[in-house]
Amino acid sequence: MSTFSIFEIGRSALMTAKRTMDVTSHNVANASTIGYSRQEAVLEPIIQRQAAVSGAGVRVIDVRRLRDQFVDSVLRAESAKKAAFQVQKDVMEYLQVVASEPSDASIRTSLDLFWSAWHDLSVDASSASARAQVMERGRSLVDLFKHIGGQIDAMSVDLEASIEACVRRVNLLSERIVSLNLEISRALARREPASDLMDQRDILLDELAELTGATVTHIAEGESVRVTVNGFPLVDKDHSYKLEVAFTLGGTEVRWVSAPGEYTVIPSVGGKLGGYKEARDVLVRDFKTEVENLFRTIVDEINAIHRNGFPLTGTPGDFFVTDGADYLHSAQVAPWIVADPGTICAAGVPGDPLDGSIALAIADRIEGDDGASSPTYNDMWSAIIGRLGAVGQKVDSGFGVQEILVKELQNRKDSISGVSIDEEVATLVRQQHAFNAASRVITIADEMIDTIISRMGIAGR
Amino acid sequence: MRVTDRTVERNYLYSVNHAESKLAKLQDMVTTGMNYSKPQDDPIGVERSIALRHHIAINQQYLRNADRALAWMSQVEQALGDINQIINRAQDLAIQGETATTPDDARAYIAMEIHQLRDEVMSIAQRTMEGKSLLIGTMPVWKVGPGLTVTVNDLTGLLNQLADDLLTLENGLSASDVSQIRAGRAALEVAADAVLSQRAENGARINRLEMLNGKMTSLDIEYKKLLSSSEDVDLSELLVRLQSAEAAYQAALAVGARLIQPTLLDYLK
Numbered sequence: 101m102s103t104f105s106i107f108e109i110g111r112s113a114l115m116t117a118k119r120t121m122d123v124t125s126h127n128v129a130n131a132s133t134i135g136y137s138r139q140e141a142v143l144e145p146i147i148q149r150q151a152a153v154s155g156a157g158v159r160v161i162d163v164r165r166l167r168d169q170f171v172d173s174v175l176r177a178e179s180a181k182k183a184a185f186q187v188q189k190d191v192m193e194y195l196q197v198v199a200s201e202p203s204d205a206s207i208r209t210s211l212d213l214f215w216s217a218w219h220d221l222s223v224d225a226s227s228a229s230a231r232a233q234v235m236e237r238g239r240s241l242v243d244l245f246k247h248i249g250g251q252i253d254a255m256s257v258d259l260e261a262s263i264e265a266c267v268r269r270v271n272l273l274s275e276r277i278v279s280l281n282l283e284i285s286r287a288l289a290r291r292e293p294a295s296d297l298m299d300q301r302d303i304l305l306d307e308l309a310e311l312t313g314a315t316v317t318h319i320a321e322g323e324s325v326r327v328t329v330n331g332f333p334l335v336d337k338d339h340s341y342k343l344e345v346a347f348t349l350g351g352t353e354v355r356w357v358s359a360p361g362e363y364t365v366i367p368s369v370g371g372k373l374g375g376y377k378e379a380r381d382v383l384v385r386d387f388k389t390e391v392e393n394l395f396r397t398i399v400d401e402i403n404a405i406h407r408n409g410f411p412l413t414g415t416p417g418d419f420f421v422t423d424g425a426d427y428l429h430s431a432q433v434a435p436w437i438v439a440d441p442g443t444i445c446a447a448g449v450p451g452d453p454l455d456g457s458i459a460l461a462i463a464d465r466i467e468g469d470d471g472a473s474s475p476t477y478n479d480m481w482s483a484i485i486g487r488l489g490a491v492g493q494k495v496d497s498g499f500g501v502q503e504i505l506v507k508e509l510q511n512r513k514d515s516i517s518g519v520s521i522d523e524e525v526a527t528l529v530r531q532q533h534a535f536n537a538a539s540r541v542i543t544i545a546d547e548m549i550d551t552i553i554s555r556m557g558i559a560g561r
Numbered sequence: 562m563r564v565t566d567r568t569v570e571r572n573y574l575y576s577v578n579h580a581e582s583k584l585a586k587l588q589d590m591v592t593t594g595m596n597y598s599k600p601q602d603d604p605i606g607v608e609r610s611i612a613l614r615h616h617i618a619i620n621q622q623y624l625r626n627a628d629r630a631l632a633w634m635s636q637v638e639q640a641l642g643d644i645n646q647i648i649n650r651a652q653d654l655a656i657q658g659e660t661a662t663t664p665d666d667a668r669a670y671i672a673m674e675i676h677q678l679r680d681e682v683m684s685i686a687q688r689t690m691e692g693k694s695l696l697i698g699t700m701p702v703w704k705v706g707p708g709l710t711v712t713v714n715d716l717t718g719l720l721n722q723l724a725d726d727l728l729t730l731e732n733g734l735s736a737s738d739v740s741q742i743r744a745g746r747a748a749l750e751v752a753a754d755a756v757l758s759q760r761a762e763n764g765a766r767i768n769r770l771e772m773l774n775g776k777m778t779s780l781d782i783e784y785k786k787l788l789s790s791s792e793d794v795d796l797s798e799l800l801v802r803l804q805s806a807e808a809a810y811q812a813a814l815a816v817g818a819r820l821i822q823p824t825l826l827d828y829l830k
């Protein structure tokens with residue numbers, strides 16, 4: 101055992117302290133880096149086997165990345181749900197703005213005014229102003245329905261664009277994850293640090309999961325990952341698969357492309373993409389169908405009564421005209437009525453300008469006061485709004501719950517992977533002390549050797 | 562659990578955002594004065610709002626119809642009163658003409674007055690309301706409530722009969738034919754009864770409509786009260802809630818300011 105071994109032990113302590121301080125500084129530097137996982141130097145005593153001494157110093161054997169894959173996977177699943185709710189919540193809020201209830205500028209108001217106009221006409225069938233009023237209010241009712249139809253369509257178009265953007269992003273992420281997979285396995289093979297690369301990959305995996313609700317499987321201690329959506333692989337180690345999207349009559353199809361030109365439709369996607377799909381295929385479409393049904397009922401029923409009446413001028417005809425298919429786009433008050441409100445059929449018998457019985461019959465149909473058991477238009481509208489409110493409430497509270505859940509899980513993740521400045525400073529102080537102490541050890545060893553070299557054997561000089 | 566800076570920051574932001582959105586919602590309620598601004602705030606309340614607003618609109622239209630019907634009916638009442646006066650005068654004249662002592666030339670003057678009265682009946686028959694014939698022809702039908710319509714009688718028959726009766730009387734007077742004068746007077750008797758029964762019917766209708774009108778007016782107030790109690794905020798309660806939300810928000814901010822600033826570095830020398 102050489103006296104110089106103290107130098108060697110001291111040197112190892114100094115080197116180790118410096119390296120651990122590097123790790124700590126790296127942590128502090130990345131305290132606010134998104135997706136960064138705290139790193140920790142793993143120390144090990146150097147064992148001296150030959151001599152009967154305790155050891156030969158210390159060394160850093162690994163820089164460990166602190167991460168819990170279980171928390172990661174739960175957090176990803178919940179974040180995906182949160183993203184889906186977020187999209188649906190926004191869409192429902194928009195639809196409620198479109199419906200503009202409760203207010204005095206909604207379909208209900210317009211219907212009430214239309215009904216009133218028929219009433220005024222029924223007691224004043226020969227009046228040009230009463231006729232003009234029916235025509236104008238009919239037009240504003242149609243305009244309002246068309247306006248709502250237009251806004252719903254614009255929303256659908258927006259959603260489609262968002263879905264396409266989502267899919268493009270998913271494909272880009274898959275490709276980048278594959279290239280990171282390759283880089284990480286190469287780094288590991290060369291025994292190079294891969295922690296920061298893994299962090300980068302985890303950020304991308306988080307985003308991919310949030311977009312699609314994908315699940316991540318780690319292969320060979322994190323060397324590589326496999327990402328699947330509803331069982332379909334997006335990333336499989338060193339190979340990525342593309343998604344495509346198509347908007348068909350049945351709804352939005354998210355397609356998994358196995359080979360160029362060959363695809364399988366993924367039955368269920370989650371995350372933001374799933375949220376957009378649900379919003380477009382269910383929320384917006386249901387609302388549109390309901391509004392369209394109401395409008396169709398109004399147009400068809402009023403026409404059926406109107407057709408049986410008699411006008412002041414011209415021949416009996418419809419009040420509204422449509423192309424018979426797409427009511428929300430094609431319906432309008434008949435052009436001959438707009439040109440001459442005298443052609444409104446208010447009378448139940450021909451040739452009596454004072455008879456307003458058909459006008460009254462139309463008013464009674466609107467108000468459901470004609471003995472028919474079908475719901476009134478106002479009831480139908482009220483049901484649409486009620487459902488809109490209920491669904492809005494559901495997704496809103498779903499989002500609220502998910503928000504708290506994700507926050508808690510992020511806290512849990514941070515409790516493992518997050519950087520605490522206080523903790524790092526404490527570590528830093530500890531490492532500084534270790535460094536100082538190691539320096540002192542070397543100084544003392546130096547003094548010892550100085551004693552031996554300079555002061556020994558000089559007795560009686 | 563290990564609490565990192567990010568955890569503190571996240572919790573802080575969440576509580577501040579939460580307090581802020583709560584505050585914003587209350588502020589929205591105060592400024593709009595409404596308990597809910599979109600269906601999801603209170604789906605049942607909004608459905609109730611829709612129903613009440615609809616009922617108010619419907620009721621107001623019925624009220625307007627009833628007002629128009631009432632105006633029409635009071636004009637009819639006026640006309641029937643005028644006709645009644647004419648009949649009374651004609652009856653007086655007939656009695657005068659019937660008397661044996663009345664000379665023939667006096668009868669001729671009476672006949673002339675009867676002629677005038679007949680013209681007056683004709684002109685009453687031509688009266689209009691809102692440009693439409695008040696008494697003869699197709700009469701309007703007013704809807705004054707669910708399943709409730711009112712109309713007025715077409716008086717063509719009555720007026721024609723009256724004109725005929727007056728003509729009989731006039732001819733009798735011109736010819737000094739006492740028996741014909743008597744027959745004319747008897748016919749006027751019948752006409753007077755008919756007018757009376759029309760007036761009674763019309764008056765009863767007016768009464769009924771006025772009652773209905775009163776009911777609908779109070780219903781209107783009732784509906785508006787209900788709508789207000791469902792939709793409108795209780796301002797004093799809301800302001801108290803606003804104050805406590807404000808306190809919560811400021812507390813959240815204050816806590817954040819104390820928690821986020823210090824680190825170990827502040828205490829190490």
